[in-house]
Amino acid sequence: xxxxxxxxxxxxxxxxxxxxxxxxxxxxxxxxxxxxxxxxxxxxxxxxxxxxxxxxxxxxxxxxxxxxxxxxxxxxxxxxxxxxxxxxxxxxxxxxxxxxxxxxxxxxxxxxxxxxxxxxxxxxxxxxxxxxxxxxxxxxxxxxxxxxxxxxxxxxxxxxxxxxxxxxxxxxxxxxxxxxxxxxxxxxxxxxxxxxxxxxxxxxxxxxxxxxxxxxxxxxxxxxxxxxxxxxxxxxxxxxxxxxxxxxxxxxxxxxxxxxxxxxxxxxxxxxxxxxxxxxxxxxxxxxxxxxxxxxxxxxxxxxxxxxxxxxxxxxxxxxxxxxxxxxxxxxxxxxxxxxxxxxxxxxxxxxxxxxxxxxxxxxxxxxxxx
Numbered sequence: 261x262x263x264x265x266x267x268x269x270x271x272x273x274x275x276x277x278x279x280x281x282x283x284x285x286x287x288x289x290x291x292x293x294x295x296x297x298x299x300x301x302x303x304x305x306x307x308x309x310x311x312x313x314x315x316x317x318x319x320x321x322x323x324x325x326x327x328x329x330x331x332x333x334x335x336x337x338x339x340x341x342x343x344x345x346x347x348x349x350x351x352x353x354x355x356x357x358x359x360x361x362x363x364x365x366x367x368x369x370x371x372x373x374x375x376x377x378x379x380x381x382x383x384x385x386x387x388x389x390x391x392x393x394x395x396x397x398x399x400x401x402x403x404x405x406x407x408x409x410x411x412x413x414x415x416x417x418x419x420x421x422x423x424x425x426x427x428x429x430x431x432x433x434x435x436x437x438x439x440x441x442x443x444x445x446x447x448x449x450x451x452x453x454x455x456x457x458x459x460x461x462x463x464x465x466x467x468x469x470x471x472x473x474x475x476x477x478x479x480x481x482x483x484x485x486x487x488x489x490x491x492x493x494x495x496x497x498x499x500x501x502x503x504x505x506x507x508x509x510x511x512x513x514x515x516x517x518x519x520x521x522x523x524x525x526x527x528x529x530x531x532x533x534x535x536x537x538x539x540x541x542x543x544x545x546x547x548x549x550x551x552x553x554x555x556x557x558x559x560x561x562x563x564x565x566x567x568x569x570x571x572x573x574x575x576x577x578x579x580x581x582x583x584x585x586x587x588x589x590x591x592x593x594x595x596x597x598x599x600x601x602x603x604x605x606x607x608x609x610x611x612x613x614x615x616x617x618x619x620x621x622x623x624x625x626x627x628x629x630x631x
Contacts, residue, residue: 261315261357264627268364269312276305304438308363315356322349363437365619366626370477371443374431376413376546377475379423382451384469386420387458391580392471393422394603395452399445400428401605408432408441412529413539420460427543429478439615442477447591447614449475449577456582466583470576476546487545493517494537499528516540523547592617 279302282288288295322345329342379395381388403410409431416424434440453470461467499513513528514536525544527536579588585599587610594613596602602610 261360262627265361265364265623269308269360272305272308272312276302276309279305307436308360311356311360311363315353315360318349318352318356322346322353325349361623362615362619364626365622367438368443368446369480371446372434372438372440373442373477373480374429374440375442375445375475375477376427376429376543377445377448377473378425378427380425380472380474381418381423382470382472384454384467386418386422386460387454387467388469388471389418389422389424390420390459391422391452391454391469392424392426393418394454395471395473396423396426396428398603398605398607399430399448402607403430403432403441403605405605406432406441406444413527413543414529429539429542431478442475444611445475446477447577447611447618448473451576452578452580453576454580454582456580474550476543476550478542479545479549487518487541487548491519492544493519496533512536514540516544518544518548521548521551523551589614 279298282298283295283302288298325342325345329339329346332338332342377399379392379399381392384391400410411429411431413427413429415426418424430441430445432441434443451470451472453468455466455468457464458467458469493516495515495517496511497513497515498511512531512533513526514533515524515526516537517524523544525540525547527540527543530536530539577589577591579586579590580599580603581588582599584597586595586597587599587602588595589610592613594610596609598606598609
């Protein structure tokens with residue numbers, strides 16, 4: 261393990277001891293906001309420290325096994341036992357070291373947040389809309405695998421199937437490392453290209469079409485951007501599409517326009533105008549928040565272009581080649597020949613590879629700042 265990482269972990273142990281003392285103080289218990297914040301930090305630090313303690317224990321085991329090998333005195337049975345323990349300890353140390361590096365990556369506060377996933381058909385006409393439907397199905401299947409909840413906010417269906425545009429909200433509990441929906445899906449933003457024979461193609465020719473995906477964190481209501489109601493234009497209209505008799509009889513759909521930026525959000529899936537307005541306002545706030553994030557990221561990118569990229573929709577991030585059963589993520593040169601099961605929602609290998617690549621970037625930055 262790199263020295264600067266070990267120093268960081270030693271500081272984590274000291275911080276955990278401080279948190280133990282703070283959480284037992286009466287003034288903290290009486291302040292529920294501070295108590296919740298410290299409890300969350302304590303839980304995260306406890307996981308990291310426990311992992312570090314397992315690492316140091318295995319490092320001690322390795323030293324003992326190496327000493328045993330040296331002192332075996334030609335005893336083949338003892339030497340074999342020592343060699344097996346050395347091999348196992350080294351494997352465990354490498355695994356624990358990698359896990360700790362991921363744990364030490366600076367967290368984005370939004371990583372724990374629910375997310376809005378926006379999928380829009382691009383070039384390719386009907387085939388692009390069909391591909392948008394495939395991407396929607398892929399992400400919702402992945403959400404099912406993770407035990408997350410999905411809710412369609414708005415949709416514009418294509419005549420031949422799929423979507424011209426669909427926005428879905430995804431919510432779920434963070435994993436053991438504190439990574440939630442946005443943290444897992446954030447690197448899906450960008451241009452997705454598909455190469456396959458469309459269902460409408462009669463001569464068997466392979467076509468290329470594209471969709472764009474944008475993943476936006478749902479802003480925390482306690483720290484969300486404050487929007488002046490005077491800056492909003494709210495329009496109601498009669499929803500279209502499936503939904504039975506009710507959806508066609510009332511002006512329940514809501515479209516909200518933020519006049520200073522021109523950003524628009526709409527929701528028509530709920531049966532009440534009030535509920536649709538609340539959801540549309542959440543999406544609008546997320547889009548304004550994302551615009552602010554993107555502008556800040558663009559300034560940073562002017563100085564340093566990260567491996568993962570900006571997440572802008574114009575970035576072509578991935579190609580889905582159906583004839584070859586191949587998925588290629590161009591940002592990290594990842595190629596997987598398991599496209600069929602990926603399209604069924606098995607995204608773990610892709611998402612993990614992107615997280616590891618971004619983690620390597622952040623650790624290099626952290627090491628540079630500690631040099």
